[in-house]
Amino acid sequence: MVYFVGAGPGDPDLITVKGKRKVDEADVIIYAGSLVNPQVMADRKKECQVFNSAYMTLEEVLDVMKKAEEEGKTTVRLHTGDPCLYGAIQEQMDALDALGISYEVCPGVSSFCGAAAALQLEYTLPSIAQSVVITRMAGRTPVPERESIRSFAQHQTTMVLFLSAGLLGQLSLELQAGGYPPDTPAVIVYKATWEEEKKVICTVDSLEEAAAREGIKKTALIIVGRILEKKNYERSKLYDPSFDTEYRKSKDGQKEMRKEH
Template sequence: MEKIYFVGAGPGDEELISLKGYRLLKRADIVIFAGSLVNPKLLDYCKEDCQIYDSSVLYLEEIIEIMRDGAKKDKIVVRLQTGDVSIYGSIREQAEELKKIGIDYESVAGISSFLGAAASLGIEYTVPEISQSLIITRLEGRTPVPKLEKLELLAEHKTSMAIFLSVQNIEKVVEKLLEGAYEENTPIAVVYKATWEDEKIVMGTLNDITQKVKNSEISKTALILVGDFLGDKYNYSKLYSKYFSHEYRDAIYNRNK
């Protein structure tokens, strides 16, 4: 069966690929990986005769040609994407081109960098009564964003945010966040290469993060996290409260009736 596998490589740490993704890499005849965004240590899982291509130097047409030729020869072809394939992976265009030439595909979930960054920081995006929503977005640049997804408009919700592909414009990011509902003392974190060996974390507030990022010389491959979930305020959830009942457990006051 002619088929391409889109595999999420995880955020960086080579052990954070899924077991399914690892098994596919081990068996792959052809791997097309996303250049400097994917930890090259993941390629060590490939067999010796696996053909490996770096997509950072390829055009879409060339990527599809490699996929088509491999699939027609019944090769196992893996398209190895950073993080999870569903977030800023440019997968849709590849999938549509494969449909045109009658080649099937399967996506294998991975761990996104926003999850890897949260693990590195030891934080939770959804702190009870502080924030129960997470917005994943980016600042407009060479790639525009829809009108209603402008950063300043999303910032009006004042919820947890994970901002991709924008650290090179940190000053503008801060400006847009302040245009929304965030205040200057809102906590913010910039995580460079989350879970990689050379990971770097810069913590601050909207008031001082721009200078801190400039001092750290971070200009790419970083995620911006902003919101009160990073602060000192928190509340306990009702889930494990002895006074909160649900279908698996009676509350203590019900037991004492």
């Protein structure tokens, strides 16, 4: 059996209870060494074999999984954050299907959630933004034209950018070309929830300068949007005393037809 486990954003306490149990019980662990905090594996079995996938190809990863399966061992494929985001797990699962090897996915806390927690931030403030665009700049891995930064920027909602810390000059231009004003608030979060975490507040037009000043070139998320100002938003209707819900009647007798669940 193979378990794809989300290791969380960095803080070893932010792996799920189930994920931690699978790691501690594993006979073989293949972890993304360039991104996963090794402290997550601190309580693994002494006889557990550990492989760093940063130095491996997909074929080499699959060879380890296949050998473990033949020996009746349990394998944990440990990915950073949540494996469903930029985890390249589909190609692994397809290969395991072809080999007849069973697998299961254990979700994790994504770094975009860890970054929001570090900033004490809500991505979806009423009247400011009710959507979050999670995307990346095109690099060696291309991005479909319909998903370009410029296209998404037209929505003027909250944007979280992965894998783009080395392309901030171009990112800044694309965000502005799509419609974000130059003074739109932005923040670069380096290694969210790790001990060495950095939060660099800036604007869309100063992203590259801010990262250069702090020496940030990789392992960082970029967040863009007016939600970073934390002001001029509407109060949530769900907790408004004049708003009816399925569980609570309005306090002042005024009734709303709409219900929140």
